Amino acid sequence: MIRKCMIGQSGGPTAVINASLAGIIQSAFQAGYDQVYGMVHGIAGLLEEQWIDLRLFQDEHQLKSLMETPSMYLGSCRFKIEPEDQALQQKIIDILTKHGITDFFYIGGNDSMDTIKILSHYAKKVHSNIHFMGVPKTIDNDLKTYVTPGYPSACHYVATTLLEVALDSVVYPQKAVTIVEIMGRDAGWLTASAQIVNEVYPHTVDLIYLPEDTFNRSCFIEHVQRVLKQKNHCMIAVSEGLHFDQEIHAFDTGIQKDAFGHSSHHGCSNILKEWVLQTCQCKVRAIQLSTLQRCAAHLVSLVDRQNAFKVGAYALHCALENQSGVMVSFLDQKQMTTVPIEDVANDVKKFPMEWIDTENKQIKKAYIDYIVPLIYESGKIELPHYEIRS
Amino acid sequence: MIRKCMIGQSGGPTAVINASLAGIIQSAFQAGYDQVYGMVHGIAGLLEEQWIDLRLFQDEHQLKSLMETPSMYLGSCRFKIEPEDQALQQKIIDILTKHGITDFFYIGGNDSMDTIKILSHYAKKVHSNIHFMGVPKTIDNDLKTYVTPGYPSACHYVATTLLEVALDSVVYPQKAVTIVEIMGRDAGWLTASAQIVNEVYPHTVDLIYLPEDTFNRSCFIEHVQRVLKQKNHCMIAVSEGLHFDQEIHAFDTGIQKDAFGHSSHHGCSNILKEWVLQTCQCKVRAIQLSTLQRCAAHLVSLVDRQNAFKVGAYALHCALENQSGVMVSFLDQKQMTTVPIEDVANDVKKFPMEWIDTENKQIKKAYIDYIVPLIYESGKIELPHYEIRS
Numbered sequence: 001m002i003r004k005c006m007i008g009q010s011g012g013p014t015a016v017i018n019a020s021l022a023g024i025i026q027s028a029f030q031a032g033y034d035q036v037y038g039m040v041h042g043i044a045g046l047l048e049e050q051w052i053d054l055r056l057f058q059d060e061h062q063l064k065s066l067m068e069t070p071s072m073y074l075g076s077c078r079f080k081i082e083p084e085d086q087a088l089q090q091k092i093i094d095i096l097t098k099h100g101i102t103d104f105f106y107i108g109g110n111d112s113m114d115t116i117k118i119l120s121h122y123a124k125k126v127h128s129n130i131h132f133m134g135v136p137k138t139i140d141n142d143l144k145t146y147v148t149p150g151y152p153s154a155c156h157y158v159a160t161t162l163l164e165v166a167l168d169s170v171v172y173p174q175k176a177v178t179i180v181e182i183m184g185r186d187a188g189w190l191t192a193s194a195q196i197v198n199e200v201y202p203h204t205v206d207l208i209y210l211p212e213d214t215f216n217r218s219c220f221i222e223h224v225q226r227v228l229k230q231k232n233h234c235m236i237a238v239s240e241g242l243h244f245d246q247e248i249h250a251f252d253t254g255i256q257k258d259a260f261g262h263s264s265h266h267g268c269s270n271i272l273k274e275w276v277l278q279t280c281q282c283k284v285r286a287i288q289l290s291t292l293q294r295c296a297a298h299l300v301s302l303v304d305r306q307n308a309f310k311v312g313a314y315a316l317h318c319a320l321e322n323q324s325g326v327m328v329s330f331l332d333q334k335q336m337t338t339v340p341i342e343d344v345a346n347d348v349k350k351f352p353m354e355w356i357d358t359e360n361k362q363i364k365k366a367y368i369d370y371i372v373p374l375i376y377e378s379g380k381i382e383l384p385h386y387e388i389r390s
Numbered sequence: 391m392i393r394k395c396m397i398g399q400s401g402g403p404t405a406v407i408n409a410s411l412a413g414i415i416q417s418a419f420q421a422g423y424d425q426v427y428g429m430v431h432g433i434a435g436l437l438e439e440q441w442i443d444l445r446l447f448q449d450e451h452q453l454k455s456l457m458e459t460p461s462m463y464l465g466s467c468r469f470k471i472e473p474e475d476q477a478l479q480q481k482i483i484d485i486l487t488k489h490g491i492t493d494f495f496y497i498g499g500n501d502s503m504d505t506i507k508i509l510s511h512y513a514k515k516v517h518s519n520i521h522f523m524g525v526p527k528t529i530d531n532d533l534k535t536y537v538t539p540g541y542p543s544a545c546h547y548v549a550t551t552l553l554e555v556a557l558d559s560v561v562y563p564q565k566a567v568t569i570v571e572i573m574g575r576d577a578g579w580l581t582a583s584a585q586i587v588n589e590v591y592p593h594t595v596d597l598i599y600l601p602e603d604t605f606n607r608s609c610f611i612e613h614v615q616r617v618l619k620q621k622n623h624c625m626i627a628v629s630e631g632l633h634f635d636q637e638i639h640a641f642d643t644g645i646q647k648d649a650f651g652h653s654s655h656h657g658c659s660n661i662l663k664e665w666v667l668q669t670c671q672c673k674v675r676a677i678q679l680s681t682l683q684r685c686a687a688h689l690v691s692l693v694d695r696q697n698a699f700k701v702g703a704y705a706l707h708c709a710l711e712n713q714s715g716v717m718v719s720f721l722d723q724k725q726m727t728t729v730p731i732e733d734v735a736n737d738v739k740k741f742p743m744e745w746i747d748t749e750n751k752q753i754k755k756a757y758i759d760y761i762v763p764l765i766y767e768s769g770k771i772e773l774p775h776y777e778i779r780s
Contacts, residue, residue, distance in 0.1 A: 069776040071557035167461035
């Protein structure tokens, strides 16, 4: 039987999503696949019959190089298939069938899993035998799997960078507040990784705010003032998806409009900065880690990269076993399984409230126990040893 | 003869300024100094007689660890001594004399060299024998020396990060502009390092704007539109010290005021972002590298760290030779000398206009030939090899 697979990447980049691509490619060739194609810009490209032949990665050296390349080799898209748009679904099945595709892999986050759900349901309905497989990736870690490839590398980047920013922020004797805004629109997983710094250098990140916790302006100012009573510098890690209460949200919208009436997304760190400026007599700096935190291959976690590769290889293996309409999922640090795509699509895995020390705005030890072995092979936090004046 | 030295750090942090501190400390103990002190928060701390004993760094292991620590171990200050404030100058000489200090080292940038100038002049006037030595550091590279320690490490950070941001910025098929704002208020040296990426990955950073070049809104938009005609993505590196012409500057001030009338320094990248939004139909992202670029020890240049160490050791050596009122300066990649402090204090070394391709907003090869051996021991650019879809 001739087997041909079509692989796509979708959603936002990570430092290791290409390792998952490499995992699928290598396993496919090892399993004797006749063709391995990559959609250029995901479903959007597929609809225009834009794909490339991936046989160049039969070369071991190039496959290794692909594994180490951050961002998305195949390009991405944000393309939503409406469940009721059956004409579009039929068009996709037609294209895949015309070219003899037997297996379809989509590496992505929540939205991408929704695509897999819709296509696998439609395929079943029209009796197509194409396997539709979801391969998880997101720095947000909000997919329903023990861990999502991409997240541990982003954590290592955040921890390394926050430590350096913190050392920088305390050099002047004057009171100062530093606010670092970290990605995560719906869940605070990545922001929580700020706690890794505190494990090695206690009291470095003074306040950590996640979207899962309630956020209130006056409480926030109270926290900052409490820290500034004890020491001259206050370091804050805040999630971009901070959940303002309603009154504050209206205010927020106000200052986000610029002189031209455009909504200029300066981010929540700039709103918090304003509030501190209005209430505390001190210098304030807002820093947004922006896309730097997604693609920092130079601070990749090797455990994460290896897991990203494995999850791709496992997806291929499951397609060969005739599975479809599933996402590969981690049961723990190493073991994988598949879960029905209905159980994961468009569902956000929140950061557990019981891991948040809501009083002190810190993250509890249970999180550290969870994350450290996912980043570091040694099972220990690998941040450099720096000399700090006592 | 009893010798005691007092070392201070001043101005903004770098990834290697502590290596210069380590260089002075090690050489001082090797030369048999009786005491080696470190001012806490520079001159500001000295005036309050706040310093620490640095003999803990006689331990080789701890000295190595200090060398690898970014930011400023001793803390910093922004303290300006007015030339006419002789009472203050006398007070400093009195404190140093009272404690038997024979040598005074100040590691810093332009302002710090001004401090050395004023104090060395005053010492001469009152017949004090204390040696006042300037040790250069700044990521801005705008001091009058062939290279300033701290700059090459920041360049390596900027190049590594820009490459990752660039790979991230092209994943979607839609037209998009990415603007990265890089430090350098008075000189464009650090922004110029964006060109390092283009040497390995041609046409990655499409437009590079330095403060040395004239900047005009309509020309800028023309450049961006020219790039967007050729390809879907435009990547821009821009210096925070961009020199807007007067008319534009007034406009700029307008949008920098927030709803409360505060001037909120959102940076020139956000101004450029607004302009692109107003004129081009595309997504625009503004990224500020902020303090991340100053202290990125995890991307340090080993050549730079070694040079930072040497410049400290050399300063000690010159003080022993009875020099004063001088700054250590590089003649080329390796050789050092001292220059009269009057020749360097408060004087900005601009990026050479002849190294700027003003038409294409690129940096010329002469700069690459200058910077590469200052960053990389191998003499070759050490950026990772990534797979790019052709």
